[in-house]
Amino acid sequence: MSNDGFENKHLAEKDEESFYNRGKNYWSTVEPTVDGMLGGFSSISAIDIQSSSRFLCQFFAPIQCLEKGSRENDLHVAFRENKLCLDCGAGIGRVTKHLLLNFFEKVHLLEQNTAFLETAKTYIGQETFAQRVDKVYACSIHRFEPDSSIKYDLIWCQWVTGHLTDDDFVLFLKKCKSILNKDHGIIVIKDNHTSSNECDADTKDSSVTRPYWLLRDIFKKAGLKVLEERRQYKFPKGLYPVKMFALQ
Ligand SMILES: C[S@@+](CC[C@H](N)C(=O)[O-])C[C@H]1O[C@@H](n2cnc3c(N)ncnc32)[C@H](O)[C@@H]1O
Numbered sequence: 001m002s003n004d005g006f007e008n009k010h011l012a013e014k015d016e017e018s019f020y021n022r023g024k025n026y027w028s029t030v031e032p033t034v035d036g037m038l039g040g041f042s043s044i045s046a047i048d049i050q051s052s053s054r055f056l057c058q059f060f061a062p063i064q065c066l067e068k069g070s071r072e073n074d075l076h077v078a079f080r081e082n083k084l085c086l087d088c089g090a091g092i093g094r095v096t097k098h099l100l101l102n103f104f105e106k107v108h109l110l111e112q113n114t115a116f117l118e119t120a121k122t123y124i125g126q127e128t129f130a131q132r133v134d135k136v137y138a139c140s141i142h143r144f145e146p147d148s149s150i151k152y153d154l155i156w157c158q159w160v161t162g163h164l165t166d167d168d169f170v171l172f173l174k175k176c177k178s179i180l181n182k183d184h185g186i187i188v189i190k191d192n193h194t195s196s197n198e199c200d201a202d203t204k205d206s207s208v209t210r211p212y213w214l215l216r217d218i219f220k221k222a223g224l225k226v227l228e229e230r231r232q233y234k235f236p237k238g239l240y241p242v243k244m245f246a247l248q
Contacts, residue, residue: 062102064102189219
């Protein structure tokens with residue numbers, strides 16, 4: 001379906017509400033497992049995390065390296081402060097557990113499915129959850145009302161922004177920008193894109209897969225610059241191409 005044909009941008013309020021409700025209903029039927037989070041592809045979780053970790057290492061030093069006393073020169077990165085991160089569309093906390101908690105002292109979760117958030121406590125581990133996940137926003141990302149007194153070093157959004165309309169995606173990014181740590185905070189979007197110039201709409205889970213140009217256009221409309229982008233390799237054939245974008 002072409003982007004002109006995809007009415008995302010021009011959804012009437014009523015249709016927009018049902019777009020979001022359908023998405024919410026779809027996720028309420030999904031098992032709170034890694035397989036559920038990855039649409040049956042739990043086998044890609046390890047390589048996904050490994051590539052994300054390499055990508056993040058360009059910006060942040062893993063906590064373990066800092067504890068060992070490595071200096072910036074040893075790691076060839078200019079360290080950014082790595083205290084607080086927000087995981088958007090966090091699901092059961094797969095990314096938080098295997099990636100973000102290796103880089104950040106504290107992680108906050110944004111996820112609309114309360115059953116996933118309940119599972120996150122045991123999946124991440126009760127003790128770690130209690131000590132290091134000290135805020136949970138249980139709401140849809142299009143209704144996210146951030147606490148402006150909290151500033152994040154990183155905001156990570158993986159496989160969730162397809163559930164936003166184009167306009168809400170721009171608004172969401174603007175909100176994220178306003179709660180980034182001023183000098184060094186970044187947003188990472190890790191998502192599928194189409195191989196063509198057109199959008200694919202999925203009526204089952206109520207999401208859209210955007211073409212590369214449209215993602216770039218949305219980042220620009222939100223006033224964000226792409227600092228770095230990288231393609232995800234070694235995913236099985238037949239899946240959409242996946243890209244990581246670091247935005248500021
Ligand atoms: C494909 S899963 C990805 C989960 C996690 N990011 C990961 O990579 O393991 C998509 C997640 O986004 C959540 N989600 C979907 N629409 C959402 C919305 N409008 N607001 C917040 N979360 C949403 C789903 O409940 C689900 O947990």
